[in-house]
Amino acid sequence: MIEKVLEDIAENDKDWNIICLRYSCIIGAHPSGIIGEDTKGIPNNLIPYISQVINGKLPYLTIFGDDFNTSDGTCVRDYIHVVDAVRGNLAALNRIIEEKNIGFEVYNIGMGKGYSVLEVVKAMENASGQQVFNKLFFYRLSF
Ligand SMILES: O=c1ccn([C@@H]2O[C@H](COP(=O)(O)OP(=O)(O)O[C@H]3O[C@H](CO)[C@H](O)[C@H](O)[C@H]3O)[C@@H](O)[C@H]2O)c(=O)[nH]1
Numbered sequence: 499m500i501e502k503v504l505e506d507i508a509e510n511d512k513d514w515n516i517i518c519l520r521y522s523c524i525i526g527a528h529p530s531g532i533i534g535e536d537t538k539g540i541p542n543n544l545i546p547y548i549s550q551v552i553n554g555k556l557p558y559l560t561i562f563g564d565d566f567n568t569s570d571g572t573c574v575r576d577y578i579h580v581v582d583a584v585r586g587n588l589a590a591l592n593r594i595i596e597e598k599n600i601g602f603e604v605y606n607i608g609m610g611k612g613y614s615v616l617e618v619v620k621a622m623e624n625a626s627g628q629q630v631f632n633k634l635f636f637y638r639l640s641f
Pocket residue numbers: 521522523524542543544545547559560561562563573574575615641
């Protein structure tokens with residue numbers, strides 16, 4: 499809806515140059531360690547949640563659904579590292595500064611490849627060398 503409004507503005511007033519960015523799941527941390535996924539309290543998102551199960555702060559991971567039409571039944575998302583997402587933002591900013599007449603454009607900030615929840619769990623297990631033993635399957639209203 500908001501993209502449509504912005505598109506109409508750019509179409510009707512040529513002084514406007516608008517780039518809309520559509521984000522996939524932004525994950526990871528800056529190499530400095532200053533910003534990252536070490537959330538306060540119980541995390542809402544998959545990667546920090548798995549991290550806390552692996553380091554023993556949380557007892558188990560609840561997997562939201564296992565009967566999606568995917569290779570293993572768990573939900574698929576496109577994930578992008580936070581530093582790459584920032585690069586995408588800067589590229590969009592540079593484009594809008596350097597190109598005078600772009601009008602309206604839309605870009606996906608993602609990797610263009612999806613991974614299931616179980617694939618992410620496996621990758622985290624491989625990276626940490628530890629297993630996420632307890633996985634509970636549960637459904638939430640929106641996925
Ligand atoms: O404990 C959890 C947490 C997440 N998931 C699943 O893991 C996947 C990724 O979940 P995240 O919460 O990490 O990411 P979401 O795609 O649900 O949400 C993210 O993407 C959204 C847009 O798609 C919004 O930007 C939102 O703020 C951002 O966190 C989803 O399939 C979710 O159902 C679980 O199974 N268990």
